[in-house]
Amino acid sequence: MTPKLAVAKHVTYVQELDNKKDSFEYWAGEHLRLNGVYWGLTSVHLLKHPEALDSAQIIEYVMSCQHTNGAFGGHIGHDPHLLYTLSAVQILATLDALDRIDADQIATYVKSLQQPDGSFSGDEYNEIDTRFSYCAVNCLSLLNRLRQPYIDVDRAVEFIHSCKNFDGGYGSVPGAESHSGQIFCCVGALAILGRLELIETDRLGWWLAERQLKNGGLNGRPEKLEDVCYSWWVLSCLSIMDRIHWINRDSLVDFILNAQDTEGGGIADRPGDVSDVFHTLFGVAGLSLLGYPDLEPVDPRYCMPCSVIKRLGIQ
Amino acid sequence: MAELYSTFSRLLKANPASTLIDFGFVPPVASLESQESSYHPFLLIEGNLGVPANAIPPLCRFSHSVFFKLANQFSADHKCLADSDLDELDASSTCLLLMNPEIYTAWNIRKKLLALQRLNATEEMALIDLVLSKHPKRPAAWSHRAWLLPRLRETSTNIDKLLTHELKICDQAAQRHRMNYHAWTHRWKVVRTAPLDFRLSAFKSTRKYISSHISEHSAFAHALAVLESILKDPDFTTPLELFQEQVLESMKLIVSYPGHKSPWCYLQGLFLISGRCGLSTVVVDARVREELGIVHSVAIETVDGSQFSEVDVMDWLEALIQKHTFDVSQKEGGILVPLFQFASWIIQASKRVIESRKGVAESGTIWHNQIEIALDFQLYLLLGVDGVDDIKMDLKQNVKDAGGWPSFLLAV
């Protein structure tokens, strides 16, 4: 029998993550703590329990990760990077605390990472990846700085488009294998930029729908195992392209619910595994997109509550 | 903790990464107590370095505190650090990254030490090799490698050797973790800008890899990208021959390993890139309509008991393809691709291969998978092709009749 969504357990699970500070596992994940805060915070908001975490404490922690150039590191004392800068902006936007940061300064930092071909580097060391295009576009959109004199939007679109493969999917750089995570980044960025006409909707939708396996779960690429986080990467794209009905909703809902830890809380990558906050967010967000009852609606482009996106005046 | 760390540092100083082959974690030991005369509790056997599982947490915590204390001072003003501090920064970041290569700030400090020429670029590449031997899919390690490679290239006297080593490391990482996105992407970054000869040999080695890793979709996707770059190269003189050979080879793989998705994706990819490479036009002509329904009828036909060896089937398939496809095509100035014929031949050939392996328990499932993928393949290739609505409808009916098919096949 498939259990129901254990809302209270998941909220407690997220609340208690911070009490595990002494455990080696918690400590070893320090370099991406800011991502972790975003995953946990967004989870409880989608579960309709925004009061579960102490906003003031979170905001102070986020600010302690900021560097003098405006960018954020993964934790106090770690170098600035676009991945964590996006998480910081998402957290502050969700908590209605964007007044704590200088949007122009962050937009200038993001601009400094754009390359002549329109791509983005994750930091000053020139690693190029469509993930960073997404981070840049999402971040600037939340800050209402998606325009000149900041980034060159047309070039950014051109680069993303150059990463489209014959199968309709996208990889990390031109010619790299299509991957659902990268596809989410590219489709999400194009959706935010209002350039969905560049997507081969049917071909890509087909590829994405083929990710559903017999057990209802979705994988990220052909020949891979099913994984709850792909409920988000794949489903958000299908939702943006209005093709969510191409997969079997009920069997996916069952798959996610069976990956819950109904005693200790949290959701794992697949049934039987140990839960973590990353898969908890993407499981809950996937359920929200699938219309599971009593969840806050999630925006498929930003992976944030629709209410937050609306408050920011984003269409 | 301090002693454990200093033993480990002493070991690495005497045995730098370039002298080591492999790094890994080994079962816990009873005592972590260091002994001056040896490297206990660490294992070093013929270039293989092992850290006992119970030494990882104390080693991580200690090197972490050493590293971040110095790193913060270094970032504030690197000139205020003594030479011994810079050596300590090297030792502590090495230790930290071998345990946890995701601490990107430690790689960044090493980039700065390289710029100050406190570290040697060749030795740094060896350290990344060692880290990847234990952690083959850690993005921060691959990112550091991608940053370092062009710097090594600038000073290298033997670029071919340098790039060949990159392919070797990518292959090892791919072997250690299947569908390793970072390894295949790094390989692609190395290959895509290389000269034609290098790309041809990289293509050959990937095809060899595929033949023993039939479900490695990443390898197929990589092969397709390399193939496209070769077919588009104006210096490459025999694109049509190579393309035909690849069509045939992929069909043989599909028949030899029925029920696997990757080779079908490759065949699909061949059709989809052929247009971009100026090789063919996909033509749906009258004969296609005649062929319609073959897959369906094969699917429901009962086993007739005839036995074919695998070799017979391959010969038959090869003769069929040569006779019907490429002869016709060349007359018409392009490769004619009767989509349904391809899928139908594959199915007929597969059926015989599966029959020849009668008694294998999963043969029913394999057969079902093969038919499912074939129907999917046919429908997929019709995406965006005009004037074939009736064919699509018939195929969808087949899909429906078979039952239990994914909803998107009926939705399109």
Ligand SMILES: [Zn+2]
């Ligand atoms: Zn996952």
